[in-house]
Amino acid sequence: xxxxxxxxxxxxxxxxxxxxxxxxxxxxxxxxxxxxxxxxxxxxxxxxxxxxxxxxxxxxxx
Amino acid sequence: xxxxxxxxxxxxxxxxxxxxxxxxxxxxxxxxxxxxxxxxxxxxxxxxxxxxxxxxxxxxxxxxxxxxxxxxxxxxxxxxxxxxxxxxxxxxxxxxxxxxxxxxxxxxxxxxxxxxxxxxxxxxxxxxxxxxxxxxxxxxxxxxxxxxxxxxxxxxxxxxxxxxxxxxxxxxxxxxxxxxxxxxxxxxxxxxxxxxxxxxxxxxxxxxxxxxxxxxxxxxxxxxxxxxxxxxxxxxxxxxxxxxxxxxxxxxxxxxxxxxxxxxxxxxxxxxxxxxxxxxxxxxxxxxxxxxxxxxxxxxxxxxxxxxxxxxxxxxxxxxxxxxxxxxxxxxxxxxxxxxxxxxxxxx
Numbered sequence: 504x505x506x507x508x509x510x511x512x513x514x515x516x517x518x519x520x521x522x523x524x525x526x527x528x529x530x531x532x533x534x535x536x537x538x539x540x541x542x543x544x545x546x547x548x549x550x551x552x553x554x555x556x557x558x559x560x561x562x563x564x565x
Numbered sequence: 566x567x568x569x570x571x572x573x574x575x576x577x578x579x580x581x582x583x584x585x586x587x588x589x590x591x592x593x594x595x596x597x598x599x600x601x602x603x604x605x606x607x608x609x610x611x612x613x614x615x616x617x618x619x620x621x622x623x624x625x626x627x628x629x630x631x632x633x634x635x636x637x638x639x640x641x642x643x644x645x646x647x648x649x650x651x652x653x654x655x656x657x658x659x660x661x662x663x664x665x666x667x668x669x670x671x672x673x674x675x676x677x678x679x680x681x682x683x684x685x686x687x688x689x690x691x692x693x694x695x696x697x698x699x700x701x702x703x704x705x706x707x708x709x710x711x712x713x714x715x716x717x718x719x720x721x722x723x724x725x726x727x728x729x730x731x732x733x734x735x736x737x738x739x740x741x742x743x744x745x746x747x748x749x750x751x752x753x754x755x756x757x758x759x760x761x762x763x764x765x766x767x768x769x770x771x772x773x774x775x776x777x778x779x780x781x782x783x784x785x786x787x788x789x790x791x792x793x794x795x796x797x798x799x800x801x802x803x804x805x806x807x808x809x810x811x812x813x814x815x816x817x818x819x820x821x822x823x824x825x826x827x828x829x830x831x832x833x834x835x836x837x838x839x840x841x842x843x844x845x846x847x848x849x850x851x852x853x854x855x856x857x858x859x860x861x862x863x864x865x866x867x868x869x870x871x872x873x874x875x876x877x878x879x880x881x882x883x884x885x886x887x888x889x890x891x892x893x894x895x896x897x898x899x900x901x902x903x904x905x906x907x908x909x910x911x912x913x
Contacts, residue, residue, distance in 0.1 A: 506912040518782030527842035529800075529911050531853025544852065544859040548909065552794075552868055555907045558784040 505529045505551060513562040519554040520564045521547070566721065567612045569643035570599040571634070571664050573657045576649075577617040585656075587619030588626075589633035591640070598710060602647065605714035609721060614641050620656040623663075631667055638672055645717065646672070650679030650709040651686060653701040658686025666691025675720055679709050682737055688887065696737045745771045775886045785907060792906035795873035797896060799881030799912050800847065800854040801839030802830070813838040816880030819892045821899070825874035829858035841882030842913045854911055873905055881912060 504517045507526045523529025530547060532540045554565040574584040576597045592615040595603035603613045616637045623630045638646075646668045648661035658680045665676035670691055679697035680686050690696055695716060699709040712735050719727045747754045761768035785792065803811050809820050824830075830851035837844035837854060847854045855876050864872045877896045881889065900908060 504910045504912055508912070512912070515777035516779045516782075523911070525846075526913055527844070528846045528853040529913060530856040530859070531846060531850065533846050533849065533853070537850075540850075541852075541858055541862075544856050545862055548856055548859045548863055549868065551909055552789055552863065555794075555909075556785055556788050559782055561782070 505547070509564050513564065517562055518559050519551075519557070520562060521551055521554060522564070523547075566609065566645065567614070567641060567643040568602070568606075568645045568647060568717070569637065569641055570595065570602070570613065570615050571646070571648035571661065572597055572599065572615060572617050573623075573651075573654075573660065574617060574619045575657075577615065579617060585619045585621035586625075587617060588622055589630050589637070590617040591615075591633075591637045592617060598650070598706065599647075601707070601710045602713050602717070605711070606717060609718070614643070618660065620654075620660060623660040624656060627663070631664070634664060634668070635671075638668070644674055645720065646674055646676045647713060647717075648676070648678040650697065650699045650706070650713070651681075651684060652699050652703055652705065652709075653681040653684050655685050658684035659689055660686075662686035662689035662691075662694070662696075665694045669694050677713060677716055679713060680737075687737060687739065690739045694739075695732065696739060697735055698737050747771060777886070778890070789869035789907065790867070792869050793871045793873055793904060794860070794869050794907045794909060795900055795903075795905045796824075796855050796857065796860065796876040797900075797908050797910040798855050798876065798878050799910070800842075800878070801837045801844070801880040801882075802835055802847065802851055802854050802876075802878055803838055805834055805836050807836070807838050811838050811878065812880055814840040814880065814883040816882070816884050816892070817888055819877055819879035819896055821875040821877045823875055824855075824857055824872070827857060828861050830855055839880050839882060839913065841880075854913070856909070856911070860909070869907075873900075873903065 504512050505521045505523045506512050506529055507523050509520045509522055512520045524532050530544055532543050535543060574580055574587040578597050579587055595613040596615050599613060599615050616634055618630050648665050651658035651661045661678040665678045669676040677695040679699045681699055681701045697709060697712045699705050716731050719731055758768050758770060801811060801813060804822060811820060832849055835851040837847045852858045860872050879892050
């Protein structure tokens with residue numbers, strides 16, 4: 504789960520949690536030019552996919 | 566004191582499924598489960614009567630059934646209303662919940678029912694109804710009826726503390742918001758709670774705490790090389806114009822929308838319905854909530870095998886946790902049915 508409320512996600516027991524950019528656009532960075540924003544987003548999602556491949560037993564913030 | 570007890574056709578001993586169309590029937594005296602409660606209260610000078618209604622009849626003719634129950638209430642003038650216990654019987658549980666809520670709201674007498682925590686009736690419980698926790702089947706009948714009798718005795722004595730203790734120990738916590746009166750105006754009460762929290766003192770909010778059910782966390786057995794990954798969001802992103810009328814708050818549904826053949830989500834083609842956050846930045850580029858463009862690039866570079874051809878969406882704001890749980894279970898069921906191995910969920 505990509506969210507800015509990682510404490511809430513932890514409390515409800517989400518397994519893999521990643522901090523997003525902002526509460527109202529977790530996978531956006533509007534201050535960057537479009538190509539750079541996309542590059543940033545790919546990097547974030549790469550990190551998310553790596554988290555999916557990491558075994559966890561309890562909520563973990565990546 | 567007078568007690569009126571609502572039973573379905575089965576627990577009143579009238580018949581099984583073939584009698585589920587039974588109209589409302591008023592019976593002076595106790596029958597079935599009611600006899601046990603009456604017996605437990607025999608030294609209390611309780612006058613007992615029963616209303617029976619078939620499970621199907623109640624749901625097919627709810628208004629007529631409630632009218633007939635009103636007539637029984639007018640005639641018998643009970644001081645206390647009981648229904649069930651319904652255990653995990655869905656139709657019966659719903660009927661017990663609705664009848665008790667209706668009686669409590671319209672007749673202003675204590676209403677008690679009993680059911681298992683998974684009974685769908687728990688979702689229909691109105692204000693101030695006691696819902697005694699029971700087992701899933703009638704095997705817990707004796708124990709459940711003991712609890713009914715114990716609560717009735719406590720209501721008779723009027724000992725508020727004993728009633729609250731009973732509620733805490735034996736009643737299902739119904740995650741609903743009710744109006745309660747605090748000893749101080751709301752702003753004082755709020756500041757008091759905050760101060761107590763800051764000082765590390767114990768305090769209790771009037772709003773019941775809903776504990777999330779803990780689930781085992783799944784792990785991938787293989788890496789993502791052969792995995793299909795799906796995108797899910799609670800951010801309310803829908804095709805422009807919101808064709809399915811997804812609620813922007815207090816969501817009760819989820820939808821899936823095709824992203825097959827799309828490389829990214831374009832401004833003007835999708836928009837967010839969500840009163841819980843400022844949607845303007847997402848509306849300028851919907852990939853900021855459903856990151857399709859980035860996932861397509863990662864799919865092309867074979868970081869994982871395939872991106873699922875639909876994304877799933879609901880609105881996670883102002884909603885009942887129980888409803889969100891239902892929505893989550895629905896999405897999860899569809900995903901597992903489609904052979905999805907992993908999910909990226911974006912949440913605001």
